[in-house]
Amino acid sequence: MNGQKPNVFMPALIGGAVAGILSGIPLVNCLCCLWIIGGAILASYLAAKDSPVSLKAGDGAVIGAFAGIFAAFVRVFMSLPFRATELALFRKIMERLSEYVPETPAEWKDMFSFGSGPISLAGLLLGLFLSAAIFAILGALGGIIGMALFGKKPAPPGEGTKIETPQDPGHRQS
Amino acid sequence: MMKNRILLVYLASLGGILAWLGAIVLAPYLRSRGNPLGKFLYFCFSPVCHQIPGRSFSTFGYPMAVCARCLGIYSGFLAGMGFYPLLRGFAELRLPKMKIFLAFSLPIVADTAGNLLGLWASTNVLRLATGILWGAVLPFYFVTGLAELASRAKKRIE
Numbered sequence: 001m002n003g004q005k006p007n008v009f010m011p012a013l014i015g016g017a018v019a020g021i022l023s024g025i026p027l028v029n030c031l032c033c034l035w036i037i038g039g040a041i042l043a044s045y046l047a048a049k050d051s052p053v054s055l056k057a058g059d060g061a062v063i064g065a066f067a068g069i070f071a072a073f074v075r076v077f078m079s080l081p082f083r084a085t086e087l088a089l090f091r092k093i094m095e096r097l098s099e100y101v102p103e104t105p106a107e108w109k110d111m112f113s114f115g116s117g118p119i120s121l122a123g124l125l126l127g128l129f130l131s132a133a134i135f136a137i138l139g140a141l142g143g144i145i146g147m148a149l150f151g152k153k154p155a156p157p158g159e160g161t162k163i164e165t166p167q168d169p170g171h172r173q174s
Numbered sequence: 175m176m177k178n179r180i181l182l183v184y185l186a187s188l189g190g191i192l193a194w195l196g197a198i199v200l201a202p203y204l205r206s207r208g209n210p211l212g213k214f215l216y217f218c219f220s221p222v223c224h225q226i227p228g229r230s231f232s233t234f235g236y237p238m239a240v241c242a243r244c245l246g247i248y249s250g251f252l253a254g255m256g257f258y259p260l261l262r263g264f265a266e267l268r269l270p271k272m273k274i275f276l277a278f279s280l281p282i283v284a285d286t287a288g289n290l291l292g293l294w295a296s297t298n299v300l301r302l303a304t305g306i307l308w309g310a311v312l313p314f315y316f317v318t319g320l321a322e323l324a325s326r327a328k329k330r331i332e
Contacts, residue, residue, distance in 0.1 A: 023221075031286065032244050033222045057269060057315070058323030075221065131221040137190075138222070141312060144319030148269045 007050055012066035015043025016139075019067065020074025026082050036135050037142035039071055040064035044146025048153075055151040057144045064143015068135035075135075076128045176325060180264040183321040184255070187313065191252050198245065202236035215239055231298060242298035243282075246305020253306065254313040262314065267322050270314045278311040 019039020023029050031038075044060045197215055204212030216239050219225065223240040230237035231245065238245060262268065282304040288294050296304075 030224050030226075030290075032224060032241065033247070034286075036222070056322055056326075057267075057319035058326050061319045061323045072221070127217075127221070130218055134218075134222055140319065141316050144269075144315045145275065145312075147319070148275070148315060149272060 007047060008063050008066055011043040011046035011050070012063050013070055014046060015039040015041075015063075015067035016070025017074050018042060019135075019139075020071035021078055023071065024075040024078030024082065033138050036068055036071055036138040037145070040067045040139040040142025041146035041149070043067035043139075044143045045150045048147065048150040051153075054153045055147055057147050057151070060143035060145070060147025060151060061140040062143070064139040064141065064146065065136040066139070067143065068137070068139020069132050071139065072128060072131035072135045075131060076124065175328075176266070176321075177264045179324050179328065180267065180317065180321040183324060184258060184264065184317050187317055187320070188255050191248065191255060195248055195252060198239045198248065199233060201239035202232070202234045205236045206234040212236075229298060229301070231302075241301070243286075243301040243305040246302040246307075247309035247312075249302075250306035250309020251312050251316075252309075254310040255317075257310070258313050258317060262318075267318050267325075269318050270311060275311055275315075278308055282308040 016039060019035045019042075022031075022039075023035040029035070040060075040063070043063050043066075044055075047059070047063050048055050198219070201212050201215035201219070204215065206212075216225065219239040223244045225237070225239065226241060227237040229241040229243075231242055232238065240248070285296050285300060285304045289296055
């Protein structure tokens with residue numbers, strides 16, 4: 001990590017929270033895995049912004065994976081209050097589909113019934129574990145992309161080079 | 175040594191994406207056979223996809239475990255894995271240029287934004303196509319990033 005460890009926790013927490021909230025809200029969650037990748041890109045951006053040195057793709061993978069795990073926790077707890085809404089929405093979609101496609105098999109209605117009954121602690125933990133594992137991989141991908149986009153810092157100017165771009169507050173020029 | 179590490183990450187990623195795509199097709203097959211594992215597979219994919227049947231391709235009489243766009247992204251990832259050895263090789267770690275990522279991302283961003291804003295309603299084939307295009311560039315980041323991380327971890331151990 002170029003001699004200095006980037007701050008992983010806060011950027012991952014913020015990116016994960018954003019991804020988890022957006023992927024847990026019905027209708028907004030229609031972007032599927034893109035929210036997780038997007039949240040991890042945001043986490044990488046925040047980490048790169050606060051880092052005094054250039055960060056590498058591997059740093060992005062770590063930050064993104066943590067963001068994905070945070071997103072899984074947030075999503076699972078976000079989806080609890082929306083669960084009834086989501087099931088009602090899905091039933092409505094199936095009814096509309098049957099209107100337009102008369103040959104829609106009746107079995108499709110109970111196709112996703114696994115996990116749609118009353119919430120058990122085991123089901124919740126299984127969902128959390130699965131989400132965390134999958135989101136960590138997707139988050140790692142997003143983090144790497146984020147680091148490729150934002151991780152590189154401009155090389156420090158050599159002697160006699162005039163700096164024309166304004167510096168971030170707290171960065172002192174000698 | 176670096177070559178071996180990149181190759182290892184590449185093969186693990188290839189195995190992972192093949193298993194992932196296999197499970198997407200296996201879910202409707204098992205469901206059509208009345209196997210309860212089919213429902214479990216749909217459940218496994220539910221955190222990463224809305225699984226709306228009208229936005230998914232069907233096989234064995236049931237929708238696939240993910241929507242057309244997600245299927246495109248994962249299929250594109252597999253296609254990108256196929257091109258990786260030809261375009262990058264295993265000798266060095268190099269990320270694609272930003273403009274390449276943006277060019278591959280533009281169609282999926284435009285199509286998704288157009289749908290969300292109600293400007294047009296895409297067909298599943300268009301969703302699949304934009305997903306494939308975007309997915310194809312992703313292995314060039316994924317394999318490179320993980321191989322770089324693995325190489326750094328190895329150095330730390332030594």
